[in-house]
Amino acid sequence: MALAKLGVVVLDCPDPSALAGFYAGVLGGSVEGDGDGDWVDLAVPGGQALAFQKAPGFVAPKWPAPDDSQQFHLDLVVDDLDTAEKGVLELGAKPLDAADRSRSFRVYADPAGHPFCLCAC
Structure with a gap:
């Protein structure tokens, strides 16, 4: 319960x-x-x-930073990573991880600096 x-x-x-x-x-x-x-x-x-x-x-979390905690992040499920990426960048997100684009997720910071991921279904 x-x-x-x-x-x-x-x-x-x-x-x-x-x-x-x-x-x-x-x-x-x-x-x-x-x-x-x-x-x-x-x-x-x-x-x-x-x-x-x-x-x-307010102090934005740092990502990735082994000596600082990101505290939490949001995983946002999308149908198309490329389309969603274009949209969040136009809204003011900043990419945090430009690594392997073949992965099923991509990491960004919102305009206040909170990390979030776009995740393919």
Whole structure:
């Protein structure tokens, strides 16, 4: 028996509205703010909700860095890696791993620096 259920995944960032807009462009869904810009929700159709919280003094995770933790990352499943890559780069993502392009995943940073992967189905 579970003690709880996952409500929302929250990403700290310097600009919640901007980062919610980035992920809305990647995942779809609707962005809902709290009015003061400190907390923004992204309702993703058929998926787990994401939230974005303003974090003064935010420092982006480093990847890959053996002496620094990336803390977590999102795996985003896509039908076509090349098409999805083009889209996330246009939205402001930065490639973090330009290694073997024959792999079934590619690693990027969102505009706030959080690592995420595009993963082929």
